[in-house]
Amino acid sequence: MTAVPLLDVKDLEQRYALPRESLFRPPGQVRALNGVNVQVAAGRSLGIVGESGSGKSTFARLVMALERPTSGQVALLGRDLNRISADELRRTRRDFQMVFQDPYGSLDPRQTIARIVAEPLTVLEGADRATFGERVAAALRQVGLRGADMEKYPHEFSGGQRQRIAIARALITQPKLIVADEPVSALDVSVQAQVLNLMQDLQEQFGLSYVLISHDLAVVDYLCDEVAVMYLGRIVEQGRPEDLFEHCAHPYTRALLEAVPRARAGGGRRRRGSQAIASQSAATTGCPYVVRCPLADQHCREALPALRKVGEGHLAACHRAEAVMALPPAAVEG
């Protein structure tokens, strides 16, 4: 079936101007996103991993139409979010909602839980708060909170509970897509598990799709059907988590996997090669990862590798993907 994908991102680019430092030089630019293509089918979830500054949050903001991209398009159910009218966009927002990282910062401390959770509804349907009461209570129950919590304020809740409230807010319009930018990284390990379980439950129950952003590979692995690895504003590898993590085809993915500390007896210390950190503003011709790549050759320095198929539903942007795949698997926790 060639159904329209839920989310279709094409050639997405975003640049930010740096503050001008000198009169005589043009202001610098940050290429936060550098041509990203990705599709998410209804009911499936996409995980995005990558190191800090690789453009994950920028991607989330563009998908949520909180910013206009420099170029490229973001289409939700076939509608390009940057082409439709402001009014239509507001109505379309019913279908995609967002959950943020900081459970302390993403809830307005001066509003009651009822108002916070009802927020997306008030935008869509006016401020008729009375009729929202039941729906808010229902949403709260779905995330494991009590309807009685409605009149409380955010400071009366713990971090985990707040994240549930944020999820309830996202759920209330019964969206098809939830973009979650590091939803659990600010939570304690024991609470993180509760929220992850909840997200999984909700996905099963409502057939939601997530775009889940995290720097923790395990979290993405736990929740997603497909994983994209970002590096300097590009997707360098994409595929099902089991393919990706067992037979990674990009040296950066491999570096990520190797860096994950293993919590088990006799783990011991494993050496990691020391790595330089690449610059984002310098536009190089070759592969951006070349400075850190142990396998890089002359070709890598000269030609930018395109994202190509390296296996069934498995893409990688590396000239030497096959060589990487041939390496013994990075030890994975079992």
Add this chain to the structure above:
Amino acid sequence: QSKKDSVVMGMTLEPPGLDPTNAAAAAIAEVTLYNIYETLTKINEDGTTSPLLAESWTASPDLKTYTFKLRKGVKFHNGEPFNSAAVKFSFERNAAATSTNKDKSLFQAFEKVETPDADTVVIAVKHSEPNLPFLLGQASGSIVEPKSAATNVTQPVGTGPYQLGAWAKGSSITLTKWADYRNASAIKLSKVTIRFISDPAAQAAALLSNDVDAFPRIATRVVAQFKSDPRFTVLIGGSRAKTIVAINHRKKPLDDVRVRRAILAAIDRKALIDGAVEGFGTPIGSFYTPGSLGYVDTTGVNPYDPEKAKKLLTEAGVTAPLELSLKLPPPPYARQGGEIVAAQLAKVGIVAKIENVEWAQWLSQVFAPNGPHNFDLTIVSHVEPFDLVKLTEPDYYIGYNNEAFNALYKQIVSTPDEASRTKLLGDAQRMLATDAVSAYLFQPQWPTITNKKLKGVWKEVPQFENDFSAWSWE
């Protein structure tokens, strides 16, 4: 003491320039008259006139022609000789079309000024002028030197015992003794510093802290504390000034004499004098001061009687409350007096709304002859002596314009005989009182405070001046 030959005097206002012949400010005279510039005659402490640059003078019987004999061997500060040409130049300059002399009308009334020789000046006046020697003793009659006249504002040149030393604008003027003065040995003070202090408390503080040795015409507010202080002498002098509540006859219902009388009846002069000038004033009933020729006491014509005031208002058909504006220029007598007047008027059903204005606004809104005369009531002190004539001018701010009074005034000035003039002046005063032209309040007294050791400071001040040649340390 080291102070023996210098003195610091305080003054309320700073002069805007130092040429008394082209600007009206009294402060100019206070600095320059008899010190930097001299006049033909000198007005003494008691109001009499005596020779200064003129050694003697004679008047024709009709009081229309005066002949002055000038002092010989007098020089200006710049070395030029003083002679009849300088006198003629000075007087004609004052009468010129572009002149901004305060007494321009006086000089324009001169038919001609003749100089038969270097030491004689003959002045022919268009009408008889009994007061000419007195009038020529004022600062406006200062004799200037023709070549330096134009720059007198900042570099004054006169014949007086002092020269301008330094002028720190806004702060002080220093006068230094002119060594070549004709009578230099009689001048005791070789340096006089005049500091400008307008704030009453600061005036008192300056005296108390010995920063200032003398303060003529100090604010009345602060005088009391010095009376009992053995370090100071307090001199209380009379004046020729008249402090009045001017009523604008051009405005209804103030054109009704009953309303004006009501206003007068509402005002308690005694309380006002106590409150506005700490008692330093003598009640007056018309535009004329005690001690002047032909003065009669008219304070009983419109006595303080609030009940009568209310009645008069009812008679005049005024519905209470009558709302009037009361514009007050900056001096304390006006600002403080205004509050009291407003409170007193309120008791008879007249609401006087106080508006404090700067002199500039007062001049343009209230006083200017061609201005809008935009006021109902105002309080002001007219310092010039013998200015009944103003009331005959049609565009005078009060707007009296009474033919009977104008005729009476004409008769006064054309009567050379002093006795009949005295009688006519009495009539004029009574007419002003009966017509309730203005609410005549009081003749202010001017207190002067000096260091006990400072001698020669005048008590009586017939006009604005400080004669430093008479001052000395004990």
Add this chain to the structure above:
Amino acid sequence: MSVFVLRRVVTLLATLVGASLIIFLVLDALPGNAAQMLMGADASADAVRALTVKLGLDQPLAVRYLQWIKGLLVGDLGNSYVYGTSVASLIAERLVLTVPLAIMAMTITVTLALTAGIYTAANHNRLGDVGVMSLTQIGIALPNFWFAVLLVLLFAVRLQWLSAGGFSGWEDGIWLGVKSLLLPAISLAVVQAAILARVTRSAVLEVLREDFVRTARAKGLGKREVLWSHVLRNAMIPVMTVMGLQFANLLAGTIVIENVFYLPGLGRLIFQSIANRDLIVVRNCVMLLATMVVIVNFVVDVLYAFIDPRIKVHDL
């Protein structure tokens, strides 16, 4: 020159142009003709008119504005209507007083405030802190002119240590001049110092809470050393902002204080000139005050760049 400084220069100029326009327009609306005022009440109408032409007051608004600005640029401020002397020299005479007064007041303010602020912050919540902070609360609440009056009462009248007012000029010796400006400077400074001390204290306390202070302590630095070598420079940023703003208040304060102590300074000149309708003086004085305030704030901004390496200054 760095873009940062350039931007500040541009806004500085724009602010000055805006200020000059507003000053010109507001003062032009003043009632009371300057010529009339100068000529006195009894002047004839055509004499007044002649003076109006002589003063150039008959020209259209825009022409007069441009003439003024042109004059400002070449340093020719015209002649005072009242004194007849050049406005520039008139203002210069007054600046001889106002500038030292402002500097003295600012010096006293800064000395008092930094001492008190640092002392209280270092002794946070101890008796000294509470005591000094209570004093500053009272200091802030005192109207400066009232405080001035009390000072005169005590020092000039009761004790006769200092002069009650007036200014003898600098010719008779620096010390005499300083002496006559001491009380005015103190009364201006006390209120400002109280405010600045509080700002300093909270800025220091704020920085003391920062992580790098703990790092410095972990290196073995004592509390005192940390305060001087790590905290103060960071705390200076908010303190300097407030100092810049206080300068404006200080200049405004001089207008009042110069009236209390009858000092012939700029503030009094403005006051008197408005009363005399000496508009040309008023306009230039107000412009001068505004310029001083704007420039001081500009300097503060540029100083940040020197103090704080995070603001780019490399090619300043």
Add this chain to the structure above:
Amino acid sequence: MSAPLTTPIDAPIATRRLPARTFWARALRHRSFVLGGSLSLLVLASALLSLVWTPWSPYEIDIASKLRPPSAAHWLGTDSFGRDIVSLLLAGARSTILVGVIAVGIGLSFGVTLGLLASARRGWTEEIIMRFSDFTFAFPAVLSAIMLAAVFGPGMVTSIVAIGIFQIPTLTRLTRGSANAIWAREFVLAARAAGKGAFRITIEHVLPNILSILIVQVTIQFALAILAEAALSYLGLGTQPPQPSWGRMLNDAQTLLFQSPMLAVYPGAAIAIAVLGLNLLGDGLRDLLDPRLARER
């Protein structure tokens, strides 16, 4: 299908930041708040009382009994016009509060609006508003009052406008600064993601969150307005007679400094008390409304 309810529920709701005590319970234990509040209330009460009762009429001039020392009839004595000092002080509070309220009102309505606008629009709008406010800073209240008084004549309205204008830039800066901080918070991003426009976000999220900062600042601005009013009245540019005013009382008293120094003490002290009260109140409110500082105590 596993129902969401099977997800373990967090432990009973824990109160995190603010202690359970209510605002007032904490406020009444806060020293500066209580002291400042009492002083401010005292001034307010004086003003209100003077509307219905004063021991003597503050307008009644009785020259015969001028400059009386304190007595049973005149608790603090009389002034140079024989008016009762206590009555003048009470009625003076009225002018002070009136000028303060209106001036701060002007400052607030313009300052907050401009500040919110600047932070909501950013870019050029922000630049222009901020330069405008810098520029207004160059005109201290006294200076603009002198200029305005010269144009429109001195008076209460002139001084209110001048003081009000001077309040604008401070409030603009404060509002914009704190509003920018709110705009950078994630819940604003959440509101934008929900589709709210800048106006709604400003009204529903930004304003409520900067309210406590503004409340604290208002007490300080009020104190500054009182000082400015006193200074202007002292210079004769503020409230006009016969309307009683503390600043003018001081001016009047200053001329009598050497005879009746106490006359200058009363109004000065009244001003200082009003300002002190408001400042302490502001300090107290800052502690009480700012949970970050509250934790420190």
Add this chain to the structure above:
Amino acid sequence: MGERQAVPLLDVDSLGVGLNTSRGPAQAVRDVRFTLKRGETLGLVGESGCGKSVTALSLMGLLPDSAVVTGSIKLDGDELAGLADADYCKLRGNRISMIFQEPMTALNPMHTIGHQVAEPLRRHKNYSAAQARKEAIALLDRVGLPDAIRRVDAYPHQFSGGQRQRITIAMALACEPDLLIADEPTTALDVTIQGQILDLIADLVEERGMSMILISHDLGVIAENVQRMMVMYGGIVVESGPTDEVFRRMGHPYTQGLFRARPKLGARKGTRLKTIAGTVPELADLPSGCAFSDRCQLVIDQCRAALPPMIDVGPGHFVRCIRTDVSLAERVGVLTA
């Protein structure tokens, strides 16, 4: 053998810390005891707010003045608890150093990094400015800051998070301390950079024979980097022992819970994580008895009666739980779940 070394480098006994929190005074740390030999590494794990940093700061003598420290802290046999600040200053940065969690705020933005790294040298070793600078460059070089000579006069804001953390490490190591405390040195950093930083610390510790206390909330980090570990919960140590031993035989229900709750890479999708019900309690409302009793599945009435004693469950392996019999049996299922 071990007994030959008369005194351990660090000997902490019944350490307790009382703090004034917003909700009244509370005991942030209770009865912490451990010894650390020269060259030995110790890990401290636990969730946010369990008292890890407070423990570390109490060793540094850097707790706020209002904190009440009880018990004894001996460095080389010398008592540190109650030491005057001036004397403590001589130890800090010299014999005991600390690396903090937040590299972005731990450096003074107004001073050059060279100055900041040189500061402990100038203070403790009385180096001249030039000497200290040279040494600082060498240190920066050693911690892998590229181009140290050129960048020694740069300011912190000109460096990335990872680079700043290297600078703070250089600072902490400047005087070759006997004991290094690393308080979550990598929490704010990326996984890849975290790896590098941990490698660096481990290398340096080994190279200079220092002892180290590594604090983390990440069991993985602890597993890979230290010889011995302690698990903290609610201000008390609930389990301690050699790292391998603890991971092999988790004795405390909390340690087990922590382990089970971690999402594991490669675990089959669709499996549910085993959560610990409830949240980490606030210090002020800890339950009586065992701090974990409110969230523990194995809780019995006795658990709430009194703080359980440390129970020896293996060589040097202690668990503060009275139900170790059950928990150790349950554990069997943990790793296979």
